[in-house]
Structure formats: structure tokens, C-alpha cells
Amino acid sequence: MRKTICFVTVIFLFTNLPAQQGLDSLRRLLTNVKEDTTLINLMNRIAGDYAESRPDSTLKYGNDALKLSKKTNYKKGEIEAMRNLGWAFLMAGDYSKSLEYSLDALKKSETINNKELMASCLWAIGVVYGFKGDNQQALDYMVKSKEIYKEIASEVKLAGALLNIGVGYYSLNQLDSSRVYLNQALEISLKTKDEEIVAAVYLNLGRNYAKMKQYDIAKAYYRQAIPTFIANNNHLFLYSTYYFIAEVFDSTLQYDSAFYYSRLALDHVNMMNSPVSLVEITMQLSSLFKRRGQLDSAFVYQEMAMNAKDSLTSQEKEKKIQILTFNEQLRQMEIAEQKRKNVEARKRNLELSGIAIFIPSFFFIVLLLGKRKVKSRTVEFLGVLSLLFLFEFIVLLIHPYIGSWTHESQIWMLLILVAIAVILVPLHHRLEKWMKEKLTTKDKTKLQPEKAETPLNIES
Numbered sequence: 001m002r003k004t005i006c007f008v009t010v011i012f013l014f015t016n017l018p019a020q021q022g023l024d025s026l027r028r029l030l031t032n033v034k035e036d037t038t039l040i041n042l043m044n045r046i047a048g049d050y051a052e053s054r055p056d057s058t059l060k061y062g063n064d065a066l067k068l069s070k071k072t073n074y075k076k077g078e079i080e081a082m083r084n085l086g087w088a089f090l091m092a093g094d095y096s097k098s099l100e101y102s103l104d105a106l107k108k109s110e111t112i113n114n115k116e117l118m119a120s121c122l123w124a125i126g127v128v129y130g131f132k133g134d135n136q137q138a139l140d141y142m143v144k145s146k147e148i149y150k151e152i153a154s155e156v157k158l159a160g161a162l163l164n165i166g167v168g169y170y171s172l173n174q175l176d177s178s179r180v181y182l183n184q185a186l187e188i189s190l191k192t193k194d195e196e197i198v199a200a201v202y203l204n205l206g207r208n209y210a211k212m213k214q215y216d217i218a219k220a221y222y223r224q225a226i227p228t229f230i231a232n233n234n235h236l237f238l239y240s241t242y243y244f245i246a247e248v249f250d251s252t253l254q255y256d257s258a259f260y261y262s263r264l265a266l267d268h269v270n271m272m273n274s275p276v277s278l279v280e281i282t283m284q285l286s287s288l289f290k291r292r293g294q295l296d297s298a299f300v301y302q303e304m305a306m307n308a309k310d311s312l313t314s315q316e317k318e319k320k321i322q323i324l325t326f327n328e329q330l331r332q333m334e335i336a337e338q339k340r341k342n343v344e345a346r347k348r349n350l351e352l353s354g355i356a357i358f359i360p361s362f363f364f365i366v367l368l369l370g371k372r373k374v375k376s377r378t379v380e381f382l383g384v385l386s387l388l389f390l391f392e393f394i395v396l397l398i399h400p401y402i403g404s405w406t407h408e409s410q411i412w413m414l415l416i417l418v419a420i421a422v423i424l425v426p427l428h429h430r431l432e433k434w435m436k437e438k439l440t441t442k443d444k445t446k447l448q449p450e451k452a453e454t455p456l457n458i459e460s
Contacts, residue, residue: 040077139168199228
């Protein structure tokens with residue numbers, strides 16, 4: 001567990017780089033936004049901010065953003081929504097579902113060739129593998145994302161990618177490679193003055209040197225990281241840093257200092273409400289008390305660790321329940337979406353049926369008018385109008401199928417519609433000519449003078 005915690009915390013450090021700016025105010029904005037694109041971006045922003053603390057809200061806002069993005073054909077919003085849904089299932093512990101959404105998001109980002117979205121999706125996939133404990137796979141995807149961030153010259157995100165690659169190599173016990181990437185991340189983050197990434201690099205460099213038993217260097221790096229974490233009130237990173245410092249002092253037999261930092265770590269665990277971290281820190285304190293011969297205190301912390309494990313087991317059960325709840329919520333959302341689509345399809349079919357009945361009826365009425373005493377120009381105009389209705393109805397009818405066949409490719413849709421126009425326009429002109437002749441024949445007949453009757457020659 002200890003070997004992956006820093007990988008996980010660095011992930012969240014990077015994903016939460018933009019400070020959360022009042023979720024309440026963002027939610028209030030939703031009621032005032034009218035433009036679809038802005039609304040989708042806002043919902044995705046809220047979904048992303050909720051990813052760590054309230055994955056159920058991430059599921060809701062992410063799914064709403066996904067539906068609206070598909071409806072408006074907003075690909076970028078669709079990809080970001082899928083990525084947020086991946087985060088929601090990741091936090092619920094459903095790694096397979098999270099990976100499924102993240103991979104789908106990657107495929108869609110590749111189809112629109114959006115480099116930044118591709119990199120963030122590769123990043124998200126790496127995170128899923130990191131949570132699963134598959135550090136090699138996580139590292140491979142982080143390297144891919146790093147290459148793209150380097151290509152598009154996004155220095156802040158490049159520094160984050162280099163940092164995570166360094167952590168990945170540490171997890172694989174390749175310390176030389178780890179330090180190379182961590183120092184590259186440090187160089188960029190110092191240049192961009194990104195204090196959080198700088199502090200995270202110091203923390204992980206400290207871990208590297210502690211593993212190499214160069215404890216003085218490790219302590220120096222740990223202490224450089226602490227002020228930034230205190231300034232940002234980052235309990236998770238402070239806990240990790242104090243825990244690792246306590247380990248260093250324990251390894252150098254400086255038990256008083258080890259107790260001091262271990263208790264500081266415990267204070268931050270209590271603020272975090274994390275059973276995993278509580279198990280770790282109480283086991284550390286119990287071990288320290290045993291080495292000092294204070295068995296009563298060691299037993300107290302051992303009992304706390306056991307209670308934390310029970311809580312962790314209960315939490316794992318809750319996660320399974322949450323996964324089932326998420327899947328059911330998603331299923332209900334899909335059912336509701338299908339119902340909405342069915343209603344829209346039924347409405348469209350009724351409208352098309354109405355039009356299909358109206359056009360021949362209108363045409364028949366025009367023919368009747370042509371046989372009555374109605375001005376020829378009026379009848380002619382109505383005849384042309386009925387033909388326009390017919391041909392526009394044909395285009396309206398086939399347009400969705402063209403969109404489906406061409407996958408909404410504007411170029412192919414344009415070419416197909418032009419080809420249809422090449423056929424329909426001459427046909428329209430011929431039918432228009434026939435219509436005019438048909439409707440005006442009677443009028444022309446009426447205007448022809450009647451022939452004079454030949455007088456009979458009666459012989460007297």
C-alpha cells in the first residue's frame with residue numbers, strides 16, 4: 001500500500017491544479033447559462049471538481065454533460081464527460097468500468113486529433129492502472145502522455161507528467177531513472193513557479209534518497225516540501241511527508257524525532273478520515289513503542305490499527321455497494337435517455353406522417369382548383385408550391401440517413417446532397433412544366449373562340 005500512495009497523491013495533485021472555485025457558485029451558474037457549449041463545459045468543470053470528494057455528483061454531472069454533448073454533436077464536451085465518468089467509477093473502485101470510459105474517450109479524442117485531450121486521456125488510463133497496482137502499464141501510458149505534452153509545449157502539464165513518470169520508476173525500484181525524471185520535473189516547475197509540483201518533487205526525491213539510505217539528503221528534501229503543503233493545507237501530502245520523515249528517524253534510531261513526526265502524521269490522518277492511512281500510521285506508532293519497551297502504548301495503537309482495518313473492510317464493502325449503485329444509476333439514466341429518444345422519434349415520425357399525408361392532399365386540392373374558375377396564376381403558384389413541399393420532404397427524410405452513413409462528415413454530406421440535387425432539380429423542373437400545362441389546359445381551352453355554325457342551304 002505504501003509503495004503506491006505517493007503515485008496516487010501526485011495524480012490528484014496534478015488533476016486538481018486549478019483550484020476549486022466555489023462549487024456552489026458554479027452550480028448557480030447552471031441555471032443562467034443558455035448556450036449549450038458553455039453549459040456542457042460548466043457541467044464538466046463541476047464533475048471534475050467533485051471527482052475526488054463526491055463521485056456520485058461526478059456521475060450525475062458527467063452523464064448530463066455526455067447526453068447534451070451527444071445531442072449537440074460537441075465532441076470535446078463528450079470526451080471530457082467520458083473522462084469524468086471514468087474518474088467517478090475509479091473513485092468507486094470499479095476499475096474495469098473506469099478503464100472502459102477512459103479508453104473510449106481516448107479513441108474519440110484521436111478521431112478529432114485533439115492532442116491535449118489525447119494526452120489527458122492517456123494520463124487517465126495510466127491513473128487507472130496505477131490504482132490497480134500495475135505500475136508498468138501506468139508508467140507506459142504516462143510516458144505516452146508526456147510525449148504529447150512535450151509536442152504541444154504545455155510546460156505545466158509536462159512537469160506533472162515527468163513527476164508521475166519519476167514516481168512510476170520509483171515504484172518499479174528503478175531509482176536512477178526515477179531521479180532523472182524527477183529532476184526534469186523540478187527544473188520545469190521551478191521555471192514556471194508551480195510550487196505544488198516543486199513540493200511534490202521534493203517529497204519524491206526524499207523517498208528516493210531514503211531508499212538509498214542517504215538519510216540526511218532525504219530529510220533535507222522532505223523539509224523543503226513541508227512549507228508548501230502547510231500553506232495549501234494539504235493534509236494528504238503532509239501526512240505522507242511526516243510519515244516518511246518518521247521512517248527516516250526510525251531507521252537512524254532517533255526515536256524521539258520519529259515519535260514527533262509520527263504523531264504529526266496521525267494528526268493529519270484524523271483530519272483526512274482515511275482508514276488506509278490510519279492503519280499505516282498506527283502500525284508505525286505501535287512498532288515505535290514496542291522498540292522502546294512501552295508495551296501498553298504499543299497495544300493501544302495496535303488495537304487502533306485493528307479497528308481501522310475493520311473500518312477499511314467496511315469501507316470496501318461500501319465501495320462494492322457504491323459500484324452497484326453507480327451502475328444502477330447509470331442504467332436508469334440510460335433508460336431515461338432511451339425514453340426521451342423514443343418520444344423524440346415518435347414525434348418526428350408523426351410529423352413526417354403528417355407531412356406525407358399533407359403533400360398529396362395539397363396536390364389533389366390544387367388539381368381540383370385547376371378544374372374550377374380560379375385564376376390560372378394562383379393555381380400555377382400553388383402547383384409549384386406543392387412540388388417544393390415534395391422535394392424538400394424527400395431531402396428532410398433522407399438527411400438523417402446520410403448523416404449516419406457519413407458519420408456526420410460535412411464534406412461527404414455536402415457531396416451526397418449535391419448529387420441528390422443534380423437528380424432532383426431537373427426532375428423538379430420537368431414536373432413543374434407538366435404541372436403548369438396540366439393546370440392551365442382548361443383555361444386555354446376556354447379562351448379559344450367557338451367556330452361559327454355553317455348555315456343550312458334550304459332550297460325553295
